[in-house]
Amino acid sequence: MSKITFKISKPILYTFIVLVIAAAVFPVIELSRMYERYSWKKHTREQAQAKLIGEVNRIQKTILSIEQIPQNLAYVLEFSKPKKEHMNILLNAVVANNDEVFGTCIAFEPYSFDKDTLYYAPYLYKKDGKIVSVNSSDSSDHYFSKDWYLIPKTINKPVWIEPYFDEGAGGGNIILATYSVPFYYYDGANETMKGIVSVDISLDWLSKTVSSIKLFDESYCILVSENGTIISAPNPQWPYNESLFSIADEYRLPSLREIGRNLQKGKSGFVDVGEFGTRRDWWIYYMPIPANNWGVLLVVPEG
Amino acid sequence: MKNMVLILGFLVLLPLVMASPQNKELKKVTFLPSWVPQQQFAGYYMAKEKGIYAKYGLDVTIIPGGYRHDVVTSLKKGEIDFGIMFLYTGVMERANGAKIVNIGQIFQRSSIMFIAKKSSGIKTLKDFNGKRIGIWRTIAKELTTGFLKNHNINAEIVPFDKGTNVFLNGAVDVTVMMNYNEYHRLINSGINPDELNKFNFYDYGMNFPEDGIYCMESLFKKDPALCKKFVAASIEGWSYALTHKDETINVVDKYKEMAKVADNRSHAKWMLNSMNDMISSSGKNVTEGTLLESDYNNLTNFLYESKFITNKPLYGDFYKGSR
Numbered sequence: 354m355s356k357i358t359f360k361i362s363k364p365i366l367y368t369f370i371v372l373v374i375a376a377a378v379f380p381v382i383e384l385s386r387m388y389e390r391y392s393w394k395k396h397t398r399e400q401a402q403a404k405l406i407g408e409v410n411r412i413q414k415t416i417l418s419i420e421q422i423p424q425n426l427a428y429v430l431e432f433s434k435p436k437k438e439h440m441n442i443l444l445n446a447v448v449a450n451n452d453e454v455f456g457t458c459i460a461f462e463p464y465s466f467d468k469d470t471l472y473y474a475p476y477l478y479k480k481d482g483k484i485v486s487v488n489s490s491d492s493s494d495h496y497f498s499k500d501w502y503l504i505p506k507t508i509n510k511p512v513w514i515e516p517y518f519d520e521g522a523g524g525g526n527i528i529l530a531t532y533s534v535p536f537y538y539y540d541g542a543n544e545t546m547k548g549i550v551s552v553d554i555s556l557d558w559l560s561k562t563v564s565s566i567k568l569f570d571e572s573y574c575i576l577v578s579e580n581g582t583i584i585s586a587p588n589p590q591w592p593y594n595e596s597l598f599s600i601a602d603e604y605r606l607p608s609l610r611e612i613g614r615n616l617q618k619g620k621s622g623f624v625d626v627g628e629f630g631t632r633r634d635w636w637i638y639y640m641p642i643p644a645n646n647w648g649v650l651l652v653v654p655e656g
Numbered sequence: 657m658k659n660m661v662l663i664l665g666f667l668v669l670l671p672l673v674m675a676s677p678q679n680k681e682l683k684k685v686t687f688l689p690s691w692v693p694q695q696q697f698a699g700y701y702m703a704k705e706k707g708i709y710a711k712y713g714l715d716v717t718i719i720p721g722g723y724r725h726d727v728v729t730s731l732k733k734g735e736i737d738f739g740i741m742f743l744y745t746g747v748m749e750r751a752n753g754a755k756i757v758n759i760g761q762i763f764q765r766s767s768i769m770f771i772a773k774k775s776s777g778i779k780t781l782k783d784f785n786g787k788r789i790g791i792w793r794t795i796a797k798e799l800t801t802g803f804l805k806n807h808n809i810n811a812e813i814v815p816f817d818k819g820t821n822v823f824l825n826g827a828v829d830v831t832v833m834m835n836y837n838e839y840h841r842l843i844n845s846g847i848n849p850d851e852l853n854k855f856n857f858y859d860y861g862m863n864f865p866e867d868g869i870y871c872m873e874s875l876f877k878k879d880p881a882l883c884k885k886f887v888a889a890s891i892e893g894w895s896y897a898l899t900h901k902d903e904t905i906n907v908v909d910k911y912k913e914m915a916k917v918a919d920n921r922s923h924a925k926w927m928l929n930s931m932n933d934m935i936s937s938s939g940k941n942v943t944e945g946t947l948l949e950s951d952y953n954n955l956t957n958f959l960y961e962s963k964f965i966t967n968k969p970l971y972g973d974f975y976k977g978s979r
Binding site: 495498499507512514515518581582593595597598599600602 | 788793814816817819820821822824825826827828843844845846916918919920921922923
């Protein structure tokens with residue numbers, strides 16, 4: 354029986370050895386890189402989460418303190434039933450002593466303040482550094498059918514109204530959000546809703562707060578209302594015009610729509626959104642603001 | 657010799673240049689759409705922007721609509737020459753004595769609907785009973801209340817100004833909406849289409865045409881040619897708008913920004929795409945801008961039987977457009 358022998362030249366042998374070593378080492382290096390990327394991603398996401406939790410808590414506290422303003426005013430009205438002149442003093446104090454408050458109003462139910470007056474709604478607001486007073490008693494105002502009056506009256510509880518451009522007494526050019534609180538008179542037997550106290554909040558301070566939140570240079574924050582309307586974002590065209598859902602539709606980003614719906618359910622989480630307005634991939638950590646069901650999104654570039 | 661040819665050529669072309677519409681003195685007219693700048697009025701904005709009105713010898717000033725500008729009042733006061741109104745508004749005003757006429761029926765169908773969340777359990781009109789139903793305080797009030805009355809619905813009526821917040825905040829169970837506008841705003845507020853039940857008025861025998869062009873009868877009598885030109889140019893504007901959608905969205909955006917109207921491209925696309933359906937007269941076999949006598953009779957019968965009008969204006973007195 355003859356023995357079969359293979360003769361391998363040295364260069365081929367060396368090449369073979371190098372290839373075997375490379376095949377063994379390359380996956381190790383790649384695995385190590387993947388682990389590094391995973392660790393970095395995990396670390397930055399933990400950072401993002403911690404950062405946003407802190408900021409949302411801060412915003413939440415401010416919003417709760419703003420909500421307290423009309424609630425206190427409603428208590429005062431319920432117990433003291435003030436006259437016209439006292440009401441103006443109260444409203445003036447609210448506007449003068451609260452930087453965030455743009456204007457405030459006490460709007461009464463039909464013939465509630467005075468049996469001969471259908472509309473009665475004194476409103477004080479800031480204009481050119483002064484406090485200006487108007488009375489929405491003009492029937493053309495029809496405040497009974499406006500969101501800020503109708504919604505809290507119908508659902509019988511305080512409510513934040515979606516942000517809007519001020520078209521009325523404020524003279525425009527300002528995005529406001531209104532918090533409205535119903536107030537009641539108790540006659541010893543029954544409690545009757547008598548009207549709505551509202552405060553109009555300029556969203557400038559909130560926009561500034563949110564835009565200052567950064568994890569890295571290129572990361573940024575978006576603030577949205579309960580219906581997904583964008584209140585603050587680096588793109589100046591977005592606030593008030595766009596919602597998370599309209600952007601999801603325009604950029605074909607179903608994950609963004611999912612974020613909006615999750616925020617409405619009070620959920621938070623991480624989502625890889627892919628290309629988002631630029632040719633880079635981005636991920637988002639989002640979190641609701643429980644006080645008013647608004648939400649904040651921290652948008653971070655991948656890698 | 658070369659110079660001589662040029663001079664002769666110039667002399668030959670000069671009368672043509674002088675006769676072009678751009679150099680004729682344009683007739684100044686004012687026009688008020690029934691609402692703020694949006695794609696619902698894209699055809700008129702494009703007719704102005706693309707020089708179509710000018711081609712017809714018109715210098716049109718478009719006044720942005722809204723709560724502060726009521727078309728009927730502005731027509732009666734002589735503040736505007738032409739305006740957009742729902743057909744039902746035009747008929748009601750005419751029946752109540754206003755000497756206004758319809759000179760072109762642009763929208764051929766109805767876009768109004770009632771809408772409810774499926775989660776509310778409202779599946780049929782019977783389920784409306786005992787619920788809170790939102791209707792617009794000023795717009796289409798007769799159509800919405802007439803619809804509810806004709807279907808014997810006993811519910812709490814909640815009049816509101818505009819938008820979707822009343823519905824989204826749960827203040828009403830059912831609300832009125834336009835398919836080309838508020839319905840899509842709901843979708844862009846996070847509600848999925850399969851979470852809603854729609855009750856389109858056209859499915860309940862109320863496919864009443866909506867936006868039409870109106871003027872005072874006195875203007876039509878004085879200058880019918882001017883009215884015809886305005887309608888023809890507007891229809892041409894619509895034709896341009898619907899075949900150049902990206903450009904149209906950009907142009908209307910410019911007017912929206914001037915009027916500080918909040919909007920976005922997603923919604924603008926939806927609304928402009930919906931206009932095809934509103935304007936096309938498919939199945940009716942009429943030319944664009946025509947008000948069919950049968951459509952007119954359907955509406956006047958509804959308004960009369962629902963006791964919103966006590967007399968039915970004659971079709972020929974009310975409608976002065978092409979037939």
